[in-house]
Amino acid sequence: MIEVRNISKSFGDLQVLSDVSLDVREGKKLAIIGRSGSGKSVLMKHIVGLLKPDTGHVYVDDQDLCCASYERLRELRKRFGVLFQGGALFDSMSSFENIAFPLRYFSSLSDAEIETRVQDCLDLVNLSDVGAKTPSELSGGMRKRVALARAISMEPAYILYDEPTSGLDPETSNTINDLINQLARELNVTSVVITHDMHSVLEVADRVAFLYNQDLEWVGPVAEVHDCANPNLNSFVRASEYKIGDPSTTPPLSEPSP
């Protein structure tokens, strides 16, 4: 379980997070939503210990990341798989080498076992035949899926997705959403999805946390996201409804001119 307790973070005089508390329950899928610049990615970096809060604590399986030594922190980070916004694939390596990279350094698998494991991960993300390709030879969606294969290669307990569908076409976004659900189901991992894509939220999340102006304004089940009393969340959701396809809010198509 991940517990975020009263964390605040500033960069100089720019306050990014203010007294944010949050629980991510085991085996569940939490979506953290909010406008661009609301501190979602900064919150994610706190959860994996890439940033330390000015005040507050982050506990992973009851262990405080903020007080951990660097060596302990590195051990705790191995419980995480992270899909970064741009994939963060090593561009000097092939897709196969990218996925094999953590296995070579942190597992006792033989070369043959690593090859099997990498192929299994590629199969899981439906990219069985791209192992030899470098990241520059892949499309945006394929890069994200290879990055996802790398994130799951060490069989993490937690997977963090930073804007998994940003910059992707709707069909590829659906593929990524399906993959998030499939991985949560088949690998029984706890998922945290950072996004501002409400369609993705409705597809994958069990619970939703809404960040607004450095504060965590609302946390609740995804089913209640349309009926909550928070005006900022309502506004955020309404702004996304055209994308979601609610017939009551979708503007009618204009008649084609004769």
Place this chain on the structure above:
Amino acid sequence: MDTPIGAYTPPGLALSPPLDVPFQTAARLAVLDSLLAPFRALGQYAILIGRAFASVDEFRMYWKNLFIQMVRIGIDSVPIVALAAAFSGAVLTVQTAYQLETPFIPKTIIGSIVAPSIMLELGVVVAGFILAGRVGARIAAELGTMRVSEQIDALEVMGLNSIGFLILPRVLAGVVMFPMLYVVSCIVGIGTGILTGEVGGFLSASEFLEGARQFFQLLDPFIGFIKSIAFGFIVTSIACYKGYYTGGGAVGVGDSTTQAAVLSCVFILVADLLVAMLLL
């Protein structure tokens, strides 16, 4: 504010004044901030390089990376270093011959001047400048791009010590390979000096070598060797520092690359003087 290894903190924000302070106080703080910036950078640099060498016990994980970097920094730089050394040796021979064009000075003196000059100064400094551009800029751009595309964060999240993995092999490769490039630079520089003297009709190869032998001191190549180790460390460590703490996307990568090359050249000159003053 404690920042974990691998985390990026925007530089220059530590003393940024809050918005509600009077303008004069804010201006004073800004001036103080800019005055302290070099010292803050020096401290950050020292900590980074200290952390890189502190991770030496994990080096069994990173040794493959050392060989890759030795090839990229050393072997791949041989052609450009040899080219620069060749022209330096040739020009030095021609100009020395021009300055000593008198029947009262024996021609062998040209060899006595050119060979020690290359071993003591020109060979190593020219190689250092060339490598500040080629190796320094490359390292800064590579690490800077890894920083802005979150590849360094990805390494950290996997549980890898990114400083040990990225910086230590590059600095060690620089320290090991720069002296070898210095040797290449000296051999090619003196070789083209001899060739230019012969082809240009200034002096024969035997006269050149006789002059070089007459005034040869073991201290000359020794000092050049020490300088090359120092330059190797300076170029790679500054480039790693600038690249590792890059921020701000493509512009940030460009800034880091430029700063790495310029600072390396400046500190090569400073180190050149210090070594000369200490050892001569």
